[in-house]
Amino acid sequence: MSAALLSFARMLLEQADIMQKHFGVGNKRVPKFCVSCQYYSFAVNAFVEVVKECDADRYGFILRETQTGSVSRSMN
Structure with missing residues (x-):
């Protein structure tokens, strides 16, 4: 795997974590x-x-x- 692909995959995983924290079950949205x-x-x-x-x-x-x-x- 190239370094660019690994960097892109890491970025996607970080963004998925951020979205989970924001929209995840149990989070109270005002x-x-x-x-x-x-x-x-x-x-x-x-x-x-x-x-x-x-x-x-x-x-x-x-x-x-x-x-x-x-x-x-x-x-x-």
Whole structure:
């Protein structure tokens, strides 16, 4: 076997271990609520109100403030 093939196989095994740890049985995955918006205080206030109404221990909340074009792209 060539060194390149062995290196590639080692990399694949390492990635498989990482995926197993992330997606494996018994790992608790926290659902995420993500919002992308331009910076407006009313949008931030609305996001804060949503977080207050939800069980913050059960969800990961992300507010991404960005430009208009980035908001449109992040919805895909």
